[in-house]
Amino acid sequence: MSTRDSVEGLVGRVVAGDETAGDLLVAAMRPLVSGMARRFEGRVSRADLEQAGMVGLLQAARRFDPTNGTPFGGYAAPFVMGEMLACVRQLAGPVRMPRSLNESRGITTTAIEELTATLGRSPNVDEIAAHTALDHDAVLEALRARMALAPVALDDLREHELGLHDDGLRTVEQRLDLGAQLERLDPRSRQVVMLRFGLELSQREIASRLGISQMHVSRLLRGALAVLADDDSSA
Amino acid sequence: MDMRAHTVRAHLSAAAPQTDVLVPLALVTGARAGLSVEQIDDLAMAIELLVRHRPRVDRHAVFAVDQGQIKVALTGIDAEWVERRGQMLAVLVSDVNVAPTEVVLRVDA
Numbered sequence: 001m002s003t004r005d006s007v008e009g010l011v012g013r014v015v016a017g018d019e020t021a022g023d024l025l026v027a028a029m030r031p032l033v034s035g036m037a038r039r040f041e042g043r044v045s046r047a048d049l050e051q052a053g054m055v056g057l058l059q060a061a062r063r064f065d066p067t068n069g070t071p072f073g074g075y076a077a078p079f080v081m082g083e084m085l086a087c088v089r090q091l092a093g094p095v096r097m098p099r100s101l102n103e104s105r106g107i108t109t110t111a112i113e114e115l116t117a118t119l120g121r122s123p124n125v126d127e128i129a130a131h132t133a134l135d136h137d138a139v140l141e142a143l144r145a146r147m148a149l150a151p152v153a154l155d156d157l158r159e160h161e162l163g164l165h166d167d168g169l170r171t172v173e174q175r176l177d178l179g180a181q182l183e184r185l186d187p188r189s190r191q192v193v194m195l196r197f198g199l200e201l202s203q204r205e206i207a208s209r210l211g212i213s214q215m216h217v218s219r220l221l222r223g224a225l226a227v228l229a230d231d232d233s234s235a
Numbered sequence: 236m237d238m239r240a241h242t243v244r245a246h247l248s249a250a251a252p253q254t255d256v257l258v259p260l261a262l263v264t265g266a267r268a269g270l271s272v273e274q275i276d277d278l279a280m281a282i283e284l285l286v287r288h289r290p291r292v293d294r295h296a297v298f299a300v301d302q303g304q305i306k307v308a309l310t311g312i313d314a315e316w317v318e319r320r321g322q323m324l325a326v327l328v329s330d331v332n333v334a335p336t337e338v339v340l341r342v343d344a
Contacts, residue, residue, distance in 0.1 A: 112272055122273035124344070125266040136266075143272065144262055147279060197323045203273050218276050225280055228323075229287035 008072050014061045025061060026054050032073055033057060036080055040088050049084050055106070056083030059113055059213060075211060082216040101145055107132050108142035109215060116204060116214070146215065181228055189224040196221055241267075243298040249291045257282050257296055261307065264298040268305040269344040278342050281327040282307065284320070285338060289313050295337075303344040310337045 007028050013021030030050075037049035060076035111131045115123035123131070129139045182190050195206045196217075203221070207214040243260055247253045258279045265275035286294070286309070294311035317324065317333050324331045330341040 122271035124269050124271050126269070128272070140262060140266060143266075143275070144259055147258060147262065147276065197326050200326050203276065214273070222280060222283065225284050226287055229284050 008064075008066050011061045011064050011072050012066065014058070015064070022058060022061075026057065029057055029073070029076070032077070033080055036077070036084060040084055048087055052083040052087035053080040055110075056080040056213075059083070060211075062113070062117060063208070063211075078211045079213065082213050086215070101141060104134060104138050104142040105145045107134065108139055109146060112214070122202075122204060122214075147218075178228065184227055185224050189220050189227075192217060192220045193224045193228075241300040245296045247294045247296065249293050253286045253290065253294060254283050257286060260296070260298055264300050264305055264307075265342070268300045268342070269303055270305065270342055271344070274342055274344065277327040278305070278307065278340065281324055281340055282309070284324070284327075285309055285312055285317065288316055305342050307340045308337050309340075312338045314338070 007025065010021045010025040010028060014025055033050055033053035034046075037046055037053055040049055056079035057076050060072070060079035064072055064075055066072075108128060111128050112123060115127055115131055119127075125136060125139050125143070128134070129136050132139070134142070178193075182193065185193065192206060192210075195201045195209065196203070201209065203214045203217045206217045210217070243264055245256060245260065247256060261279045261282055262275055265278055270278070289311060292311040294309060296310075297306075297308040299306045299308075312333075314333050314335055317331070317338050321331060321333075324340070328340045329343045332339040332341070
């Protein structure tokens with residue numbers, strides 16, 4: 001059995017709910033996660049980065065479709081990167097969250113991913129509270145902390161890793177009628193704006209299509225809208 | 236700020252950090268209306284889009300929550316600009332109603 005086969009076999013067992021397989025998958029993918037963590041080392045600790053990367057790894061495992069032919073490592077890399085970027089933003093930023101709030105945020109984020117997969121739609125606050133055993137106010141605090149995270153820094157994104165070629169989006173770009181404003185956005189944000197407002201895909205659908213988390217899509221959109229709002233301000 | 240049973244009213248001065256006030260209000264009232272996390276996020280983005288376009292004006296905001304629905308009325312908007320950005324706003328919320336002095340966003344859970 002090849003390494004790739006064994007990793008993808010582990011992913012299948014993770015999806016089936018085998019907790020032991022999760023530990024084995026984390027061990028098997030540690031070299032990939034550690035290698036990506038080195039890019040950000042010095043800004044936050046390696047341990048924090050690797051922990052964040054493992055969260056992204058397990059998110060990817062739950063969404064991975066082995067029938068599309070993509071190696072799991074390639075599929076998982078954007079998820080791992082997204083969580084590491086979130087970690088850098090949070091821990092290296094000017095404002096640090098209290099540990100308890102940070103924990104609630106992590107629990108809430110995981111619950112949103114799980115409930116979205118289970119329900120086939122975005123959950124509401126009551127559903128998250130019931131799923132996590134956090135009280136309603138704690139979920140609201142966690143969501144507020146999640147929304148307050150800064151937009152993704154452009155130089156932290158490696159666009160070539162994420163696949164930006166889609167000729168159909170050119171037609172959408174014209175229909176959106178944002179003109180030169182779109183050119184002010186980085187390619188990744190431009191693509192997300194076109195998918196959201198041109199094709200009217202939900203954040204969840206965009207996340208699935210691009211292989212990144214919904215939270216990452218939200219951050220990209222928020223950053224892009226700040227540019228679009230400011231860009232033609234007449235006030 | 237006046238918070239009655241299902242309505243929150245806020246008056247924001249031009250110097251206030253308006254999105255820092257309005258986004259948490261959208262979160263709390265959106266949760267009360269039963270919106271999903273993604274709907275709340277989209278509503279917050281719509282509000283940010285409107286406020287950031289004209290950030291330094293006195294503004295009134297009213298968040299009216301009814302079962303399964305929220306309406307957010309904002310004054311101090313640029314109606315012409317909102318009309319131009321109507322397609323984007325319509326993607327973020329269920330309905331956009333533009334009047335000369337205010338815009339009303341509606342989201343149905």
